Amino acid sequence: MKHSESYVRFLLPVVTLWWREMVRFCRQRSRLVGAFGQPLLFWILLGGGFSASFRPPGLPEGTGYLEYFYPGIIALILLFTAIFATISIVEDRREGFLQAVLVAPVGRTSIVLGQALGGTTLALLQGMLFLLLAPAAGISLTVLSTLGAIGVMILVSFGLTNLGLMIAWRMDSTQGFHAIMNLILIPIWLLSGAFFPASGLPVWLQWVMKINPLTYGVAALRGCLYLGNPAAAGQVPPLLPSLVLTALFGLVAFVAAAGVARRSAA
Template sequence: MSGQTPPVDGGASRNPAPLPGIWLPCRTLWQREMVRFLRQRGRVIGALGTPVIFWLLMGSGLRDSLQVPDAAENVSYLEFSFPGAIAAILLFTAIFSTISLIDDRREGFLQGVMVAPVSRASIALGKILGATTLAVGQAIFFLVFIPAAGISTGVGSLLATLAAMILLAFGVTGLGFWLAWRSESTQAFHAVMNLVLFPMLVLSGAFFPTAGSAAWLQKIVACNPLTYGVALLRHTLYLDSASPSVSPGVSLPMALGVSLAFAMFTFVLSLLSVSRETTRVLQ
């Protein structure tokens, strides 16, 4: 408090709070995401366990029934679907983390943020970076299965994969943020998730090769931003191998370019939705 004696003018001339800039609010919102995640134990277990089980069961079950075209003879389904499993982990954890935005609105935390002199960009950025961190953190855990998938990676390849994961996570988190900001309830959000995100994942070349499928399907695959994310992961994972056992299908510059553009696009989308709206916060 400012002093022992009340100012004569009722505090009207008191110094206003400093303007916080972009990074301090962004950092504090990011930190809050981390703490909240760690305190909700169910989220930790669910987030780590689900994709691993999914990958192991699918991979083992489909091992003999799926022929991978354009690939070396000995490529296993576990290996083929490994980059796709990473993409799935990134997509689902990033999107699930942005659901907390709906909770923030419902529980009221968001209204307190909206009346602070904080630039709307740092609100979006703090939240998106928080969810990105959680997604990438979980995907990193998953990388211990690289030997089990039968992929040999060097340091360069691992670092490149990490960078690709960050880029991908940022992009899909932006998408999640934008969807969550517009959703009235978590139920509505789940519905949208199933309608949009599941097909996005399936039609990305993550779990089955799309090279031999129907022309119309291939068109959708080519328009799906996640296709390029999965391709990017295929490139980075085999960066150190002389001859990759699975062809990514898209060139590295193309995969990188589209993934960057997608990340920028979803971030701008999120930013616009936060800036435009002020009234719905107080529901």
């Protein structure tokens, strides 16, 4: 009955924690509304409102703000879902669920990986749902660009979820988390090229955007959406380096989150 094989011992907890996130999500519909509805509303209201007066510089003729904002909103959906997933970790700790996981013979790396994959899957599902609206933004997707966008979404949401986990493992209240979210996570999104492009900004802001890892996630997303027509993506970092940096960000964030979890006292 007891399976001592090390891969089972590592993977079984990962799978079961991931599965639990899925079941919970399906039973809490309000989370879907929060993580999907709000960005959708932002897109329509902000995108629609700005497109009359604001045309981002560096874009080819005919590209409106609604279209520019579209990949940015996907990034926002991924960010929101990652944040929700992370808040649920803080709640797990407060409610006692996490304690039971911590006294089980399970490594912290397994726990973090399970949590991160859970958050990533949820973010990806919602991102894919939003991808269906691409034609409404004036973007025509091919099979290849769709697959590419999905791949980028996986990398970005894995990185963001781990970034959130890194914070959540240090927190014991959701209130503290909201403060961090507004001070760190939202600015990361605002300064990623999701909301406005870097060109024409003050130099210091351009530098902030250059060292912001999400900048390359959003750039990679743009690159994939306009796979056949790179010029339409505007002045963003090129696709391949962006992909590599985004993958690297995911890896570093995971290692850091696992490190924080290992050091964290129960």
